[in-house]
Amino acid sequence: MPADEDSPLPDAKKSRALLPLEDFTGSLSQKVHGSLKQAILSLSYRPGELMQKPEICAELGVSRSPVSEAMARLAAEGLVEIVPQAGTYVTRFSMAEIREGAFLREALELAAVELVATTISNDQLLQLKRNLRVQEALMQDGDTAGFHQMDAEMHELILSFTGYRRLTSLAETAWIHVNRARHLNLPVPGRMQSTLAEHTAIISAIEARDPQAARAATKHHLAQLILSLEPLLIERPDLFTGG
Incomplete structure (x- = not known):
């Protein structure tokens, strides 16, 4: 079904600009896939929106074949739904899939941060601290993307x-x-500041070579995202399917 026109998300039809194929690598269909996937993940294509193949072909300057191949791959990734005789729609959010993804990511990242806290080199730590400084500058500039x-x-x-x-x-x-759901969250006033504070705690624990503190800070950080998304299931049911 088409996306709700009352959605607070930007009017994709007016503002969307697919990234050029030159920004991606691989075959033509892989490049098209990369451009479309980025647009879906950034919510340039809104949940429930119909993806118009002629529009995509014209904007990217390609034929229908690589677009069809890219959409088939997006469907396999669960980002679009191809409805026979109707078209290809961006999938709505599923809180069940979000919870499952968060569970799997947490398992991987908690194990990773514990290990890194005991093995990190000075050069690696410098990379993290530089990244953190850039985050702070972007936050101050209000640059959500x-x-x-x-x-x-x-x-x-x-x-x-x-x-x-x-x-x-x-x-x-x-x-x-x-x-993809995170893009609903960062524009919320104060969320970038909170996220930066959580990131600072993680990197500080890594710098202290404290694996348990790094694990606890990471677990807290990852939990905040799900807590902030849960209310949207009730507040914006048009963006979700199922529970």
Whole structure:
């Protein structure tokens, strides 16, 4: 079904601009997939919105074939629903999937931060602290999109510092539905400030080489997202399906 026109999300049809294919790597269909996925995750495409293939083809300058291939991949990832004879719609949020994704991500990230707190090098710590300073500057500028990007990078750095190559991709897969829902959360007044404080606590615990404190700070941080999203199930049922 089409998205609710009374949604507080920006009018995607007026403001959406797909990222150019040059920003992505791989085959043509992989590049199209990357551009469309970014637009879905950033809520440029709203939950429930119909994705118009002719519009996408015109904007990206491609034929229907790579767009169809990209949409099939998005459907496999659970980001769109292809309805025969009706079209392709962006999936609405599912709180059940969000809770499951958060559970899986927490298991991975708590294990990672405990390990990193005992093995982190001075250079790795410097990378985290630089990231934190950029987050603070973006928060002060009110740059929600930039802050969100650096937030994600901080978590990716911690996962990568474990030395386990597959961990980041596993966490990203588990987090995909939570990641999309996060964009509903960061624009809330005060949330960037709270998030920065939570990130500071995590990095401070890592710097102190205290794995238990790092675990506790990370667990608290991850829990805040779910707590802040739960009320939306009642306040904005048009954005969700199921429970």
